[in-house]
Amino acid sequence: MTSAALLACATLVMGSLLYVFWPDRNVEAQNAKTRLEYLRERQEALYDNLRDLNFEYNSGKYPEEDYAAQRATLENEAAEVLAEIDLLEAGILGNHSAAAQHS
């Protein structure tokens, strides 16, 4: 092995070790996803579905009765999701205010 190749190998090893093990103070926390975050995603997906349905109805793709039935189903699903979001948010707020009173 030539000295240039040796130098290249040493640089590669040192560079890799320094990069991998150099202390970093801003390590990202691996938080688990909460139920609330999941519900907000679900809410967004349902709103997307409703927007699509409205647009397709306005474009004349579906008859009135199909549209009404589908809209009602989606709105019911969205209502259930929103109710659970409200419940969880109220619980979180309750916990925060209880913690504030204790302090």
Next chain:
Amino acid sequence: MPAFGSFALVVALALSAWNLLAGGVALRQLATGSRGAFAPERLAETARRAGMASFFAITCAAFALVWAAFTNDFRLIYIAEHSNRALPWAYKFAALWSGQEGSLLLWAWLLAGYGLVLRMRHKVDVKLTAYASTILAGIQVFFLLLVNVAATPFSLVPGGVIPADGNGLNPLLQYPEMVIHPPMLYLGYVGFSVPFAFALGALMMRYPGEKWIHITRRWTMVTWLFLTVGIFLGMHWAYNVLGWGGYWGWDPVENASLMPWLTGTAFLHSVMMQEKRGMMKSWNVWLIFSTFMLSILGTLLTRSGLVSSVHAFAQSSIGTWFWVFLVIVFAVCLFTYILNRDHLKTEHKLESLVSRESSFAFNNLVLLLACFTILWGTLFPILSEFVQGNKVTVSAPFYNRVAVPVGVFLLFLTGIGPLLAWRSTSMRSVRKNFIVPGIVALVIAIAVIPLGVHPWTIFTTDHEGAFYAWVTFALAAFVATAIFAEFFRGARVIQRHSGQNLLRSVVQLTRRNTRRYGGYIVHFGVVLIFIGISGQAFNRSVEATMNYKQSMNIGPYRIECMDYSQDTNANYDSTYAILNVFRGGHRVTQLDPAIRFYQASQQPETMVANHSTPLWDLYVVYAGTDTTTGQPIIKAFLNPLVMWIWIGLIVTIFGTGVALLPNLSAALAAQRSRVAVTAEHEPVAAGRTGD
């Protein structure tokens, strides 16, 4: 350089192994709440960085190999076997993937590249990305073990006897598309590792919701696009190099690339049901698992020489490694699935057979039926050899019997899917949306009959091609009309609200929902591809020995031999004919079909001459030389509609590009949020300046 390249591969393996081990330990500690000498988050960060550093180490190795090819370093067995001094520089670069060792290095490098992007974008979901990164590291370790132990590209020639020149690149690979076709195909194969890693990681951690699909959507589409382009470049190469007049021969290696494409396409469709309605979760997980395993199988078939193929450019004993890896992957997937299958409970049931969901379900079943048929046919020679002791090869008619009706049915589903509503569609809605496409399909079905498309030949001859072509033309008209109707209806709504002209409204409509309308453009590309393929039913060919000024006729063309001669350069000798092509008495073009004989490898290669028009290709091959007269034997094919296959591919690429763009509303929202953030920060900044 060889020593540096070899050493870089060892470093890459060590880094990937650390990524796998430290990442695995950190995830375990986080899941169980236990702690070791390092904080688990810190350990996970070193794992992530090791994964990123492995990319640079493998890049060094790849650079060392390319450098060896460019500097004619025949100390390396790999370079001596796959390159030579007279090889043009572009093909020297292609030598990186023309042999088994190099192509496995390319696999590892591309995987590390995908991993680099994934790990850099870890903030999108730190925990999920940590799982995906660790799974990718497991795959990376396998490929790096291969190139470090079983198929090392930096092996030196035994005894130190360096050859004066190399064997050269396989002549079949000395074609411009070969410089981009294998990397495209590999970008497709390797890319499916990313959605696979996310799906497996999401299942391992019982990830709530479908955000992992949202995260991997672009990865999957880009990967699918690469695989699509890779497959079509391979078809184009086969058409222009192999000289048999066709582009798809159901060769095992072609099949190997088609199988993950079929399951990947099924996944792209069925995943929408999971996003929209929380359905088919187990199905989707197994689709992406299967797609990844089929990608590995594809690499195995291409690289091990397990099956005979014109595309299998390597022979080796690495098959055992791949089979073991496939078994491990399957076992991990199955174990994870059994452990967490309750997490994949469907949120809704199929409500009606006439719905968007059912069209996706049928689409999936049909794609899987095609995939299973192709898998069976591809592996049949291996199975028959195992059972009977002799290889029984499955030929094109077996595949065509299934693939042609399946393809036609898929085209039908492509048309009806977008016209159906989610959940259920009333008969009134069906009538409303189907009537115009149905009428157009009927008109086209009648109109093509006087043009020579006679479906009744299926009853009078063994030839089914004309019947399927007739059905395809009618369905293509149906699907194209349905797609245009979707654009037209949507654009009219925009036009009513904005007052813009129809064209601007179409652009705005597409930008509002790029995924849907980009998807429709892709479907239109598929329609064009089907039209191009159906032309195959009407292919014609003639063959003749031609002297000076002799001519032969095919279709509307007259081909006249002007000259035939020989030429030589440092890389190859060539024998060619100069042919003038006339149509209606007017000279249309000159074609120069040739046969090249490569000096380094002592192998011949056909150079096809092709005059392509939207209606047909005049495809001419120098089939050989008459041994008694020395005159060229010319074979001419008239292949209708082939150009539409390549145009369809361009439309498909464009459509996928559109589908990858962010929606206009999302882009505007992001812009608004940037403006809001700037406005929020300005007074603070001003205050600080004031201080």
